[in-house]
Amino acid sequence: MIKTNSLKKYFFLALIFFSSISNAQKKFTIVLDAGHGGSDIGANRKYDFGYPMEKDITLAIVLKLGAMLEANKNFHVIYTRKTDFYPSLTDRTDLANSSKADLFMSIHVNSSPSRTATARGTETFVQGPGQNRENLEVAKRENDVIYLNDKDKQTLASYDPNSPESLISLKIQQSKYLEKSLLIGGYIEENFDKGGRFSRGVKQTNLHILRMSATTSVLVETGFVNNPEDAVYLSSEQGQKKTADEIYDAIQKYYSKVNNSPSPTIVVKEKPVETPLKNDFRILLMSTNMKYTDGHPALRGLKYILPIKENGFYKYYYSVTNFASIRDNNLKTSKDAGFRNAYAVGFIPNQKLNSGYYTIEVAVSESKLSNSSPILSKLKDVEREKEGRTFYYTWGKASTLEEAVALQDQLEKMGITDTTLQKVNK
Structure with a gap:
């Protein structure tokens, strides 16, 4: 009814x-x-x-x-x-x-x-x-x-x-x-x-x-x-x-x-048509050996951040665009948030690494994970590496950043969150 x-x-x-x-x-x-x-x-x-x-x-x-x-x-x-x-x-x-x-x-x-x-x-x-x-x-x-x-x-x-x-x-x-x-x-x-x-x-x-x-x-x-x-x-x-x-x-x-009919009380500035850039641009906020999750105070309230781990350091990239005006605005937003040394970094879309690969860091632990742990019970072919007293667990391989993001999204659908992209240089 x-x-x-x-x-x-x-x-x-x-x-x-x-x-x-x-x-x-x-x-x-x-x-x-x-x-x-x-x-x-x-x-x-x-x-x-x-x-x-x-x-x-x-x-x-x-x-x-x-x-x-x-x-x-x-x-x-x-x-x-x-x-x-x-x-x-x-x-x-x-x-x-x-x-x-x-x-x-x-x-x-x-x-x-x-x-x-x-x-x-x-x-x-x-x-x-x-x-x-x-x-x-x-x-x-x-x-x-x-x-x-x-x-x-x-x-x-x-x-x-x-x-x-x-x-x-x-x-x-x-x-x-x-x-x-x-x-x-x-x-x-x-x-x-x-x-x-x-x-x-x-x-x-x-x-x-x-x-x-x-x-x-x-x-x-x-x-x-x-x-x-x-x-x-x-x-x-x-x-x-x-x-x-x-x-x-x-x-x-x-x-x-x-409509090409400017009002007498409104001054409309002419803006040139903006052409998309060949590269995608992200704003590098900082590089540190500390791993931060979404909402951490160190990120100063910024969202939509992509961390990429490389050579033991976590690089935190903010936002992405292929327009110069938005890139410049994203840089301003980053600096206004307190990241005074932030700068724009260009990424060639779908570029394959000449050597090495991307993988996903799925866990960092001071103790060895058991096979019945939530992550190891869901994933096969997880690699483990020990540095000092810390165990690092990674999964998957990809040749482009976009492929790595797709793997990360796949993990999120499985309920595995707080993962980090990692670039492995060979």
Whole structure:
């Protein structure tokens, strides 16, 4: 039996969908997506002042932003939700695609592994190939609700971000939208920065909510819910309104730019078309003999870090991109976080090592692991090496960094986490 609330929800979705068809041809159509909703509360944290939840903050910002856009005769606004329920990821992107939207914008609130974050500020994501671990980790964090219903499971389960076929089709599908996504993402982060927020910049990553949208698409992280300062700001009426204002101004700038009709009150700076670089660039934060896991204070609140062990030292690389502007912004973010000696390192995609190989360090122990241990009971052909009083366990061999990341992802699916890529020189 279909419940009354369900009927209302589907009637509402049908209404906004059909109304969009008649208006989409006349106006610049924007689909606003308030992240999460319903039983999926998203990022959250309890404080003395209350219990901020991502689903509530995103909806409040979207409704404020939508009201301003609706008052502008140039824009037609479609919402994936205007109340507290969970549309599937498929429903959200299907709505954007079927309405022929000119822009899809998903609003979110960030969180980091530690209970109280030193990480803070905003960041805007655009679609990228996601060929390495830090990008995949971002995707997992935002897509951890991907199987909330059967529709998402049927539609999305076959997507393998590690397969060459998926990566090739992904690049073809999104290349024509990437330039515009970078443009509006830059406007958004510029406005946040001018408004006094700490901008972490525009970044590329592989998210279903962006990958499946056949239009210009951005995902905006408006702050960290486990950072007390960000949480207070985003929970306040003033903070939500200012966030919406800054995004609205960015949309106006973007609209003027793509329609070649600059507003007399808005100065739009010409930005040259950015050509992708041949190499991927990661930011080397530090090299140390200490092994740190996600959320460790030594990482200063930065996420999506790829550690690579080489010659007994762990090298910690932050983020990845093949665009110079994002590379430079990632370097700035690293230095602002306290890594003053950080610098960019180029990686040739899918380059095979001339000698040696990559392997995965699966365990480090002061005592010898038994064959019944969780790791040795799941894996075959694990190699053990003893240095001093410490045992090091490694598994697998790969000739490229991308292949090694795929092995690491395979281990995570088996429940083996906190592993480290290791480069073995021969």
